[in-house]
Amino acid sequence: MNDPLATKPVIAKCEPSVIDVEADRLYSWCTCGFSQSQPFCDTAHRGRSTMKSLKLMFDKPQKVRFCQCKQTSTPPFCDRTHETLGEDDCNNK
Numbered sequence: 001m002n003d004p005l006a007t008k009p010v011i012a013k014c015e016p017s018v019i020d021v022e023a024d025r026l027y028s029w030c031t032c033g034f035s036q037s038q039p040f041c042d043t044a045h046r047g048r049s050t051m052k053s054l055k056l057m058f059d060k061p062q063k064v065r066f067c068q069c070k071q072t073s074t075p076p077f078c079d080r081t082h083e084t085l086g087e088d089d090c091n092n093k
């Protein structure tokens with residue numbers, strides 16, 4: 001029997017990924033946490049989660065702190081919510 005599809009994200013890492021993004025390039029941020037290409041989507045949500053990636057572009061090059069804990073209230077940006085997560089949630093992440 002298949003597992004039910006996840007409706008909430010899993011924690012990929014308890015720290016942001018800081019990336020220099022390019023202007024006018026399409027980025028696909030992982031919302032479910034299953035991707036092995038954090039912080040971006042590798043389509044691992046398919047068949048495992050009801051969540052889909054968040055697509056976005058930037059109008060100028062800049063340094064972006066992408067959330068990897070997937071608990072941010074300002075997706076895809078880190079809002080430091082990861083600092084409030086417990087050790088059990090963050091061990092080895």
Ligand code: FES
Binds near residue numbers: 013017067080
């Ligand atoms: S990594 Fe998720 S809020 Fe910072």
